[in-house]
Amino acid sequence: MEQWFYLLQSPLDELDTKIQELVFRSFYQFVYRDILFMVRDHSLAEDIIQEAFIKAITKGPQMRSCANIPAWIKQVTRNTALDHLRKLKRDRQILVESFVHRGDTAFEEISVTSEVEVRERDKLLYQAMAELKSDYRQVLLLFYIEGRPYRDICKELGMSEPVLTQRLARARKKLLQHFLRKWADNHE
Structure with a gap:
């Protein structure tokens, strides 16, 4: 697997800023297509990815096993997107493409x-x-x-x-x- 997955298990603030940026860009590219498909809105997808990234770097160092980091990352991101969609539904906002x-x-x-x-x-x-x-x-x-x-x-x-x-x-x-x-x- 790609090395950046394992960088999520170390505290991000201890990493070099260029490595932090690389980790975020890699994370973004890894999950963007899934999230865009779910929400059909580029700016909302970016917001969700940022929130999911924060969750991943917060929970990453607490992970006991690194057996399936890619699946864990995708699941965290999808769950974050679903939370956003539920919130939007609750607020009665409808996402529509023009x-x-x-x-x-x-x-x-x-x-x-x-x-x-x-x-x-x-x-x-x-x-x-x-x-x-x-x-x-x-x-x-x-x-x-x-x-x-x-x-x-x-x-x-x-x-x-x-x-x-x-x-x-x-x-x-x-x-x-x-x-x-x-x-x-x-x-x-």
Whole structure:
């Protein structure tokens, strides 16, 4: 694994400032894609990564085992993102991407309709994913979003391929149940 992972186990204030900067940039690059996928907002993703980094450097020196630091870092960051999303939901703020459509009117009407449908579906899908157990959410993100092969996921999470296969199947089934319930509730 990369050396910067192990630098999180030493107190950051004892490290050289250039090394501190390297550790943060490496941390940022390691988790940015996951967090951006979850929140769909660059500035919010940066805020979450900074908060997760602070948690990681605070808890890092207390870690007893360094067996699976990359998975621990990803989990801390994802949990921080989920906390932010719950807070935003509680405050009734909705994250929405803005799109500009150009073209003829008929095309714009079709685009707007399909765009609204896609946004609604995606919003419900993210809400359904947020309701899943963290184990299920983690394997879905690693396999479907990051596109990681089974072997890498098994290695990172410390499980066998049959266990991963079963967990993915259960996660997909639960996600579908949550999503369909939300879809039905939303379209009544």
